[in-house]
Amino acid sequence: xxxxxxxxxxxxxxxxxxxxxxxxxxxxxxxxxxxxxxxxxxxxxxxxxxxxxxxxxxxxxxxxxxxxxxxxxxxxxxxxxxxxxxxxxxxxxxxxxxxxxxxxxxxxxxxxxxxxxxxxxxxxxxxxxxxxxxxxxxxxxxxxxxxxxxxxxxxxxxxxxxxxxxxxxxxxxxxxxxxxxxxxxxxxxxxxxxxxxxxxxxxxxxxxxxxxxxxxxxxxxxxxxxxxxxxxxxxxxxxxxxxxxxxxxxxxxxxxxxxxxxxxxxxxxxxxxxxxxxxxxxxxxxxxxxxxxxxxxxxxxxxxxxxxxxxxxxxxxxxxxxxxxxxxxxxxxxxxxxxxxxxxxxxxxxxxxxxxxxxxxxxxxxxxxxxxxxxxxxxxxxxxxxxxxxxxxxxxxxxxxxxxxxxxxxxxxxxxxxxxxxx
Numbered sequence: 001x002x003x004x005x006x007x008x009x010x011x012x013x014x015x016x017x018x019x020x021x022x023x024x025x026x027x028x029x030x031x032x033x034x035x036x037x038x039x040x041x042x043x044x045x046x047x048x049x050x051x052x053x054x055x056x057x058x059x060x061x062x063x064x065x066x067x068x069x070x071x072x073x074x075x076x077x078x079x080x081x082x083x084x085x086x087x088x089x090x091x092x093x094x095x096x097x098x099x100x101x102x103x104x105x106x107x108x109x110x111x112x113x114x115x116x117x118x119x120x121x122x123x124x125x126x127x128x129x130x131x132x133x134x135x136x137x138x139x140x141x142x143x144x145x146x147x148x149x150x151x152x153x154x155x156x157x158x159x160x161x162x163x164x165x166x167x168x169x170x171x172x173x174x175x176x177x178x179x180x181x182x183x184x185x186x187x188x189x190x191x192x193x194x195x196x197x198x199x200x201x202x203x204x205x206x207x208x209x210x211x212x213x214x215x216x217x218x219x220x221x222x223x224x225x226x227x228x229x230x231x232x233x234x235x236x237x238x239x240x241x242x243x244x245x246x247x248x249x250x251x252x253x254x255x256x257x258x259x260x261x262x263x264x265x266x267x268x269x270x271x272x273x274x275x276x277x278x279x280x281x282x283x284x285x286x287x288x289x290x291x292x293x294x295x296x297x298x299x300x301x302x303x304x305x306x307x308x309x310x311x312x313x314x315x316x317x318x319x320x321x322x323x324x325x326x327x328x329x330x331x332x333x334x335x336x337x338x339x340x341x342x343x344x345x346x347x348x349x350x351x352x353x354x355x356x357x358x359x360x361x362x363x364x365x366x367x368x369x370x371x372x373x374x375x376x377x378x379x380x381x382x383x384x385x386x387x388x389x390x391x392x393x394x395x396x397x398x399x400x401x402x403x404x405x406x407x408x409x410x411x412x413x414x415x416x417x418x419x420x421x422x423x
Contacts, residue, residue, distance in 0.1 A: 036090040050070075091307070098381055136302065140363055141300050147264075184402060211384070
């Protein structure tokens with residue numbers, strides 16, 4: 001994030017002090033009947049989208065004016081913590097990692113009866129039996145997007161095993177084509193290839209692995225994780241990524257892949273919304289091959305609105321958040337522009353009136369079919385979520401591993417980070 005070191009240090013120190021002393025820093029500062037809503041903006045979810053969605057949901061709380069607060073970058077958790085430290089924790093927050101805030105009692109759990117009534121997977125975001133983000137939609141993180149024209153030109157089939165995947169990589173590299181796009185300039189997107197490999201090989205083989213790690217029964221230096229991370233290094237050594245991948249932003253990586261400058265792109269299903277309808281037929285998707293060759297769906301139950309438990313207007317904040325989450329127009333936008341797969345009970349895809357492409361349909365079928373779904377490593381907001389702050393450590397690990405072959409050493413450091421955070 002673009003902030004000075006001094007500011008980050010000062011804020012981090014303040015957060016630590018407040019956490020130690022147990023001070024109540026979650027109380028919102030919106031006066032009277034006002035509410036604050038922390039949002040974020042992307043090419044898909046623009047200021048116009050947020051303004052319209054807020055105006056619609058505000059009708060459910062006519063006595064409360066809702067003020068939008070926009071996170072300055074993709075690290076919404078860090079921004080929320082800054083606001084918390086300065087006594088300005090928002091009344092409603094969009095797309096945060098709840099585990100970073102639940103231990104301090106900052107978030108209000110949603111009523112289970114409301115969850116059961118409205119969602120197909122009511123406990124998809126449950127942490128310790130409580131849900132802090134409504135399970136409104138789902139994502140697959142990652143899907144491997146590929147350019148059909150490039151594959152056809154080089155007579156390549158969609159790989160279903162790791163050996164086949166590596167054959168595609170080496171064939172394209174020899175032909176002078178960048179095999180795999182990577183948005184390495186931003187920590188969260190740099191981590192997606194490694195996250196996908198760990199999900200496919202480690203969680204695919206043992207869906208309970210994260211819970212075992214919490215119990216201390218397994219470690220990241222265990223052979224199966226070292227082997228998964230070793231595949232990431234195998235890709236790097238084979239020249240799968242552009243040498244300058246660590247300086248490529250997410251937006252630029254999208255442009256490069258969609259312009260045909262690379263053949264494959266491991267990315268979350270939200271990329272579907274960035275593929276122009278007129279060229280959607282030129283792209284396809286497949287799952288990152290697992291060690292066994294069995295398909296593993298890296299699944300994430302999504303959602304947006306969390307509620308500040310210490311809000312001065314917690315009732316209105318909850319009503320607003322529930323209304324926003326159930327809004328069909330909001331979900332229609334998320335379907336069309338963010339590739340979200342809806343999970344509202346009793347509502348079909350056709351009911352949203354959304355225009356979708358064949359590549360969306362491919363992804364949605366993975367969601368609705370009975371298959372091997374496991375938690376997408378580092379992406380879920382349920383009991384399999386990583387300890388507070390550890391997602392940032394994993395993202396950093398992914399960037400370091402791009403230039404270091406000390407796989408086991410880096411994983412040992414990550415084990416220590418986990419143990420410290422999980423105490």
